[in-house]
Amino acid sequence: MQEHDGHVSPTNTSDWTWPFWPIVPIYPYGQRRTLRQEVVPDWIWTFDQCQGILYVIVPIRMTVVRLEAGGLLVYAPIAPTRECMRLLRDLEARYGQVQHIILPTVSGIEHKVFVGPFARQCPEAQVWIAPDQWSFPVNLPLSWLGLPRQRTRALPMSGNTPFAQEFDYAILGPINLGLGPFEEVALFHRRSRTLLVTDCVVSVPEQPPAIIQQDPYPLLFHAKDHGGEIVEDQMRSRLKGWKRIVLFAFYFRPSALEVVGTLQSIQDAFKASDRSRKAYFGWYPFRWQDTWEASFETLRANGQLFVAPILQTLILNRAPVETLNWVERVARWDFQRIIPCHLDAPIQATPEQFRQAFAFLNPYGDLGRLPMDDLDFLQQIERSLSQRGITPPARLNRP
Structure with a gap:
């Protein structure tokens, strides 16, 4: 037996099965367990699974938010296994069906691969995607990637959406990376003062999740x-x-x-x-x-909030001004917790702590707290990609 929010459901390994794992063949392959946690009573829940390569595994997280008018909003879907959907149906029985599904990234295949199958499990839901979606090696139509054609829309830059009375959002990017852009949507739930992000900031828990x-x-x-x-x-x-x-x-x-x-x-x-x-x-x-x-x-x-090294060395330093402008826009929201899609959650954090996480982008500010020795391998990759013309050079120049 497993417990989820105090509710006990039977353990059945067939409920963990994910038959489409060969599309992204990473651990745990065809068996994905799901853990649901209530973050804000009666309003916000996280659904965790795990993924990795060579047993380097970390949580991948979906967040579900209750809508005031009834129904649910899903941010960054995970694999819709039987177990995952049973836990979601339990919430739907209490609060109404999923109304909106948000894909908040354009480059994270570990997030994009689940949106189509998840949307098919929620046939009434509108699918909202970060603009500028792309695929490699061939840039395929979204419907070919499994997203429902009639129910999929790009998030407008103006924020004019059916959930605008309850949420604010800000789109970072597109940041040109050569093969395709980087983009992320931060979503703010006003009632609970909760900020949802994908990859931009994280916190490392002391204990294994x-x-x-x-x-x-x-x-x-x-x-x-x-x-x-x-x-x-x-x-x-x-x-x-x-x-x-x-x-x-x-x-x-x-x-x-x-x-x-x-x-x-x-x-x-x-x-x-x-x-x-x-x-x-x-x-x-x-x-x-x-x-x-x-x-x-x-x-x-x-447990300090920070930007992952790969984003620091390979992505955000390609657009430091644009990123800092986005950070300031997000920091105007009065949030008190952050839920990322990976590692620890929820993170108790203020807008000022969010700003400080990006201080490495300020050419006259803090160089960052990560040791240069540990960053050396990533910086070697960065130099190699730039020299070969695969990615554009960094635009962050320090005096």
Whole structure:
């Protein structure tokens, strides 16, 4: 049995099935569990699933908001498994059907892939999408991507929508990235003073999120110090694995990580105690320096709100003025909490804390709190993409 908001529903693995996982073949593939949490009593709920590569898993989150006139609004849909839809139908039975579905990004395939299937489960809902949608390698019509043609509309820049009396929104972008633009829609629910965002800001929780602890194997996999180690399922092991997952997720190759050579990693794999498919046949090409935990604490900074390193180094620095203008527009709203689509939520945060998260974009301001050593790999990627003409150069020039 599983508990959701105090309501207990039977556990049935067939209810976790996601048959369309080959479209985006990432962990946990065809089995996705859903955890619903009530954030603002009778008004806002989050629905968490998890996703990742090489067991570097993080939550992916959908937020559902009750409308004053009746019905629900869904921000950033997740996989509409039977379990997910049963939890949603429970809310619909109390507050009315889903009226609006919002796709708040143009480049996040992990969000876009679920909108079409989710919309088919909510046939009465209007689908609102961030403008300037694109796909790669071929820019296909939205209907070919599964979005219902008759019910899909781009969010107007003016904010003239049926939910305008309850919500404000601001669109960041489009920011030119070469292959396609970056764009994100921040949505503000006035009644609850809650800001919904996709990727622009995050906060790292100290403990592994509840949805990830539903299946602790990825946490235990990354708690290993070498491929031959067998890690017992204890809370300290889960926490160790979580901290390392966070470093992988944000830096790709943090400074405290040493990648073992291919030949050596294969030789080590033959010595591993667990050579099952689940353990990648014993393959574990990582070594961690003693400084890895200090790197995590610096990144987490006691849960401080920040912009993910990949956005800092590869995306937002392409349009610093436009981004800061958007930040100021969002910061005029009187929010007291933020719900991102990833990692911790809800985050108790003020507009001023939101502004401070983007201080790295001010050429005369704070250079940011993230160590340059940890950012080195991302900056190498940034230089390579710019030199090859794949992405435009950064426009953030410091004196």
